[in-house]
Amino acid sequence: MTGSKIRHVTRFAPSPTGLMHLGHAHAALFAQRAAGPEGRFLLRIEDIDVTRCRSEFVDAIYQDLAWLGLTWETPVRRQSEHLDDYWEALEQLAARRLLYPCFCTRKEIEEEIARAGGAPHGPEGQLYPGLCRHLDGRERRDRIARGEGHAWRLDVERAAAEVGPLEWRDMSRGRQTADPLALGDVVLARKDIRTSYHLSVTLDDALQGVTLVTRGEDLMPATAIHRLLQALLELPVPEWHHHGLLLDDGGRRLAKRDAAMTLRALREAGRSSAEVRALAGFPD
Numbered sequence: 001m002t003g004s005k006i007r008h009v010t011r012f013a014p015s016p017t018g019l020m021h022l023g024h025a026h027a028a029l030f031a032q033r034a035a036g037p038e039g040r041f042l043l044r045i046e047d048i049d050v051t052r053c054r055s056e057f058v059d060a061i062y063q064d065l066a067w068l069g070l071t072w073e074t075p076v077r078r079q080s081e082h083l084d085d086y087w088e089a090l091e092q093l094a095a096r097r098l099l100y101p102c103f104c105t106r107k108e109i110e111e112e113i114a115r116a117g118g119a120p121h122g123p124e125g126q127l128y129p130g131l132c133r134h135l136d137g138r139e140r141r142d143r144i145a146r147g148e149g150h151a152w153r154l155d156v157e158r159a160a161a162e163v164g165p166l167e168w169r170d171m172s173r174g175r176q177t178a179d180p181l182a183l184g185d186v187v188l189a190r191k192d193i194r195t196s197y198h199l200s201v202t203l204d205d206a207l208q209g210v211t212l213v214t215r216g217e218d219l220m221p222a223t224a225i226h227r228l229l230q231a232l233l234e235l236p237v238p239e240w241h242h243h244g245l246l247l248d249d250g251g252r253r254l255a256k257r258d259a260a261m262t263l264r265a266l267r268e269a270g271r272s273s274a275e276v277r278a279l280a281g282f283p284d
């Protein structure tokens with residue numbers, strides 16, 4: 001025993017909204033290798049978005065990953081089976097007055113931004129202009145009682161003030177200062193779904209004992225929010241490793257719409273799994 005063997009719990013967490021492509025192969029192999037020879041590699045199906053996720057894509061994920069030569073622990077956590085867990089955490093935050101209901105439609109938000117002559121830009125576009133942040137308690141209760149559709153937003157300023165300055169560590173970039181305000185008052189429970197990407201991913205990583213979160217660098221801004229949620233909910237803090245994204249020949253990131261680059265298409269075109277692993281950046 002060298003005592004220095006890498007031993008992480010990592011996960012690959014795809015959303016079954018389409019067939020996996022080379023970029024997903026890269027992310028899955030990256031996570032599996034990052035766990036180290038004695039580590040644990042988990043698979044999680046992020047299927048909270050019932051409007052876009054389909055079970056045939058879940059089957060395709062299992063098939064493609066097995067073909068790539070990956071093995072993972074079972075049972076696989078499927079987020080759609082744990083909506084009550086997410087709701088429980090949400091209720092905790094609501095009881096601490098860190099959330100507020102947001103009744104805005106997308107159109108109302110756009111109109112407000114136009115009226116105000118623009119809104120500050122965050123890494124994911126324009127920030128929520130805060131229309132519902134200052135509604136009084138009575139109006140909130142009345143509108144909810146009338147059955148008006150509403151999301152739940154995190155009052156990020158209040159939440160960040162409650163926990164103080166936060167840091168996190170990225171394996172390739174080192175220590176980072178979390179800036180949760182950069183994303184504005186993010187939605188923690190969508191109108192149509194009683195949770196959100198931010199909430200479910202943070203809770204699940206903690207629940208599953210993930211010690212190293214690996215994912216594409218496009219998701220790096222979200223980490224500040226996840227770090228904030230960990231502090232608010234007293235969850236363990238993992239390390240992160242945000243990796244680069246695979247690009248197509250034109251220098252654009254691969255997307256589920258690029259049919260020719262799906263693992264299924266590559267397989268059907270006669271590519272071997274070793275070739276595809278190499279194309280995904282992991283030659284044997």
Ligand code: GLU
Pocket residue numbers: 013014015046201214215216219
């Ligand atoms: N489900 C997310 C996606 O497919 C990834 C979640 C994460 O790694 O944090 O992009």
